[in-house]
Structure formats: C-alpha cells, structure tokens
Amino acid sequence: MAKVTVKREARLLLTVNAIRALEARFLPHIPLMQRAGAALANHLRRWAEQGHRIVLLCGPGNNGGDGLVAATRLHELGFSVTVVALEPSERISPEARTAWQDWRASGGETHNAPPPLVADRPPVIVDALFGIGLTRPITGPYREWIHWALSQTAIRVAVDVPSGLDADTGMRVGDAVFEAHETVTFLADKPGLHTHDGPDVAGVVTVYPLGLNDEIAAQCSQQQYALFANEESWDETASSAPASAGILLDRALFSPWLTPRKRNVHKGCFGHAVIIGGASGMHGALHLAARSALYLGSGKVSAITLAKEAPRFDPTLPEVMWPTALPQTVSAIAIGPGLGQTSDAVRWLEEALAVSVPLVIDADGLNLLAQHATLQRAVTERRAPTVLTPHPGEAAQLLQTPPREVQKNRIAAAVAIARRYRCVVILKGCGSVIATPHGHWAINPTGHGGMASGGMGDTLTGILVALLAQGWPCVAAAAFAAYLHGRAAEDAAQMEVGPVGLTASETAAAARRLFNRWIADGAPRAQPVRPLSDTPSFP
Ligand SMILES: NC(=O)C1=CN([C@@H]2O[C@H](COP(=O)(O)OP(=O)(O)OC[C@H]3O[C@@H](n4cnc5c(N)ncnc54)[C@H](OP(=O)(O)O)[C@@H]3O)[C@@H](O)[C@H]2O)[C@@H](O)CC1
Numbered sequence: 001m002a003k004v005t006v007k008r009e010a011r012l013l014l015t016v017n018a019i020r021a022l023e024a025r026f027l028p029h030i031p032l033m034q035r036a037g038a039a040l041a042n043h044l045r046r047w048a049e050q051g052h053r054i055v056l057l058c059g060p061g062n063n064g065g066d067g068l069v070a071a072t073r074l075h076e077l078g079f080s081v082t083v084v085a086l087e088p089s090e091r092i093s094p095e096a097r098t099a100w101q102d103w104r105a106s107g108g109e110t111h112n113a114p115p116p117l118v119a120d121r122p123p124v125i126v127d128a129l130f131g132i133g134l135t136r137p138i139t140g141p142y143r144e145w146i147h148w149a150l151s152q153t154a155i156r157v158a159v160d161v162p163s164g165l166d167a168d169t170g171m172r173v174g175d176a177v178f179e180a181h182e183t184v185t186f187l188a189d190k191p192g193l194h195t196h197d198g199p200d201v202a203g204v205v206t207v208y209p210l211g212l213n214d215e216i217a218a219q220c221s222q223q224q225y226a227l228f229a230n231e232e233s234w235d236e237t238a239s240s241a242p243a244s245a246g247i248l249l250d251r252a253l254f255s256p257w258l259t260p261r262k263r264n265v266h267k268g269c270f271g272h273a274v275i276i277g278g279a280s281g282m283h284g285a286l287h288l289a290a291r292s293a294l295y296l297g298s299g300k301v302s303a304i305t306l307a308k309e310a311p312r313f314d315p316t317l318p319e320v321m322w323p324t325a326l327p328q329t330v331s332a333i334a335i336g337p338g339l340g341q342t343s344d345a346v347r348w349l350e351e352a353l354a355v356s357v358p359l360v361i362d363a364d365g366l367n368l369l370a371q372h373a374t375l376q377r378a379v380t381e382r383r384a385p386t387v388l389t390p391h392p393g394e395a396a397q398l399l400q401t402p403p404r405e406v407q408k409n410r411i412a413a414a415v416a417i418a419r420r421y422r423c424v425v426i427l428k429g430c431g432s433v434i435a436t437p438h439g440h441w442a443i444n445p446t447g448h449g450g451m452a453s454g455g456m457g458d459t460l461t462g463i464l465v466a467l468l469a470q471g472w473p474c475v476a477a478a479a480f481a482a483y484l485h486g487r488a489a490e491d492a493a494q495m496e497v498g499p500v501g502l503t504a505s506e507t508a509a510a511a512r513r514l515f516n517r518w519i520a521d522g523a524p525r526a527q528p529v530r531p532l533s534d535t536p537s538f539p
C-alpha cells in the first residue's frame, strides 16, 4: 500500500463529515479497518524489530478496532504486544467485532488496565482509544489510561486522531488528551491536526490513504482549484458553510508564481506598495512592514505615517518614500501597522477603501472596521480584492463574539469573516487559516512558537502587500505570504536564529532569502555551452 508522509506533502484535509461520506461510499466493499490496522502494524513494526515493547490502548469503537487489527498482525509476526482494553459492548460495529475475534483467536492477551512496564528500551504506547468518533470529554478508566501514558517515558503514537483532540477544530476536549509524538492517520489528513492545539498534540503526522489514493488526489485537486479559482466570482451568492474539505498549504502549490524575473525590466514592472500606519509611538510597525515589502520585491514602497512629528526620511530605510498623500500610481495598499484608532486613522481607512487596488487591512485597521458600519459597508462594496489579517482577538471583534468562540472553530470563524466582509481572510495563530467568501479554506502548517513576538504581524503584512503589488492573485498571495512567513521563521531557527528570540526583522530577511532560493530552485537552467577553444578543429 502506498504511503504518503506528510507534514508537507499530503494536502487534502477532510472534516469528520467528509470522512464519514467516504466511509459510507466504501464500506462494506472495501475492508477499511483491515487496511488501517495493517498500515498501523507496518508503521509500528520498525520499533518492534528494535526491541521496543508495543502497548496498545484500545477503545470501544472502530479506533479501538484499528488497534486490535494491528495488534493481531504484530502478534502473528512474533512481536511482543500488550493490549489494554475493556470488554466490548453489544453495540460494536461488525468490523470491530471481527477485529476482537481475530485478536482472541491469535492467542493474544488482553489487560483491563495498563500493566507495569519494565524494559531496557522505552515502550511505544499506542493510542487507539478514540478517533473521529469522540463526542465528549474522556472520563473513567480511559481518562486514567491517558494520564498513565503521559506519565511514562515512552514513544507515544496516536491512531487516526489523538484521543481528546477534536479532529475538525484542533480543540482539546476535556482534560484527558493523548499528547502524541506522532499521529498515524487514515484516508486523508484532518484539519484539527494542524491548527490551534493540533500541532502540539498530534506531533508528526503520517497519512495512509488505504488504497484510495486516486479518490483522495482527485478531491485534493478539486479543493485547490476551488480555493484559487473563485476570485473572479465573488459576486455570486456564496454558500453558507465552510467546505467540508480544505488543503494543507505546501510550497509546490505556489510554483506557478515562483518564476524568475526577466532581465529587461524596470521598477515600474513590480508595482508600488503603499503602507499606511505608524501613528505616534508606533512607528516601528510601519517600518517593519515597509522593510518587508522592500525585501519581497515591490518595485517601489511608500510609507504614510500618521505621526505628525515623524521625519519624512528614515536613514535606516532610505529606499522607502514618505509621502503625505496617497500616490497616483499605487498598485496595492496595506493599512493598519501602528495605525492607532484616531479620527485621522478612520479617514485614512476610508480613503484606502475607496482606491480600486488590492488592499490589506491589519491590526488597528481591523479594530476600526469592527467598530464602524460605514467602513464595513465600504469594504463589502469594494470591487478590488481585500485581505483581512486578524489574530483571534481581532477576529472576535470582527464577528462580535468572545475570542474563545473564534478559537473553538477557527475554520468556521475565518469563513464567517470572509463571508461577512466579502474578502480573503488570514486568521493568524497556530495553523493560520486562509478562507474565502465561498467557504473554501486552507491551513498553513509552517511556523513555530518563536513567532509569538511583537512585529511578526507587521512583517506578514509587508510580505503580503509586496506580492499583491507585483500582481499575485489575492488568494495565492495571502496563502503564500502565510506559508513563506512561517517557513522563514523555521529556516532562521535552523540557522540557530531562534526559535526563542527570533525577531520580526530577522524573519523578513529570512523570507527574502527563501523566496529567492525557491525561485532559483524552480528555474530551468540552460546547458553550459562548450567554450570555443575546446571546439574540435575541422580537417
Ligand atoms: N472512517 C473511516 O473510513 C475509517 C475509520 N477507521 C477508524 O474508525 C474510527 C472511527 O470509529 P468510530 O466511529 O467507531 O469512533 P471512535 O473514535 O472509535 O469512538 C466512537 C466510540 O466511542 C464512544 N465515545 C465517544 N466519545 C466518548 C467518550 N468521551 N468517552 C467514552 N466513549 C466515547 C462512542 O460511543 P457513544 O458516543 O455512542 O457512547 C463510540 O462507541 C476512526 O477514527 C478510525 O480510527 C478506520 O478503521 C478505517 C477507516
């Protein structure tokens, strides 16, 4: 069976509803549990071969069934396997019943509580308690087993979804959550493994499509198409709910736009990005955004500062122009970094909204938008694309809901903002969600905790407005900006710049480096021409 290893390669994210729809189509003709258990056994085998004891915690549903199928296979191969499970109820599925029968027939032993573990090597504790069928906080013995697993020195592997994690939202459900080093997931990847608490709980994710590779690949390309292709048609009535499938961002998605520059070009070919913000005491935010826009290749960058006392020239950024009014030749505008919430700020936002070029609204620009109905009307009536880049607190204001409601379902919140304001949204935070008014969405897997520092959002805004100024389509620009921003932070950390203490300025420099490297990597190379002196002489 073909194996797809993700963090970066497998890109389809299916919600529980979408997985259930697949299940209904393929069961009982395709023995999904047998395939899942076989894939899991194969995955665990390398540890068994190295002498690690395999302990499987098996739950009452089909997630437990997957664990039992794997246990049976490993046991039959002669490996030492410990199964911890309660007696199955009458209501178990036919597939799980077969898995139980096979496990018993193989002569395997079942414990009703985790046994003491004494071994030279750390055991592998496998969580096959609950998967996509989790409906409530875990209590009773299963809760105790999870706490026991967390207290052991062990390699922790979750099956399909770590128990206690919501597969759709990445929310912890209750206080018993199996924090895994890795998660082996079936059919397709799940959004909850990549946003909110998901990345911390799931660890490294490996996807086994269980032989349905073509089906999954077809759905994946449909989702990619839907995400990037509907920009032209936002006037049409949007669907009311988030799509049941999305994609996990990956560099390969952006290769159409990562092309080298021609040589016969001038600065006018790469747009003019204008950034508005930098009120008194918040000049740094504007500065960071302007610098990032320069680094990402905007032909010209202008910064409009709201601070009356600010000089009209910044010696640390001599390439940036500091006009007092919007220039005639603007290609894209970003408003918000250090903008403040004064009447002056409102006036600038009104002005920016009225210009028919791509517009990024960030930070205080979002706070103002949330407060003023006239601005909200103006944003929904814009003909040119708009990108909103809220963090969860700003998203909550835009939706007039508490921040925890946003975090409870980040995909739904991002789509709700996109629909309400008829714009593209980057909902920031762990696993940023990119959403469109049509309900299409993607999750960005890049980045790390070192990015939780002042100025990172301003850098993202600068990257994004530079891409828009250079003519990137809006959704692609938003998705790529988020992806590149996170990868830049990862790249910096690999060079021992962070993760802790990584600054927004360093992230901008790393983004420039990566952007150019990726363009160079994708560029076709001419064959070197043999020098004339080597040319054989004719007789
Ligand atoms: N879909 C596919 O194509 C494939 C699916 N496969 C596998 O099946 C898994 C889904 O199986 P599933 O539907 O049986 O759900 P699962 O997660 O085992 O739990 C449900 C059980 O737990 C119960 N329950 C729930 N919460 C509880 C709690 N807090 N505390 C206590 N009980 C709780 C709930 O009962 P109830 O809510 O009725 O009380 C029910 O009995 C999926 O993740 C994957 O591993 C693979 O085999 C191959 C392909």
Ligand SMILES: [K+]
Residues within 6 Å of the ligand: 063, 127, 128, 129, 130, 131, 158, 159, 160, 161, 162, 163
């Ligand atoms: K699990």
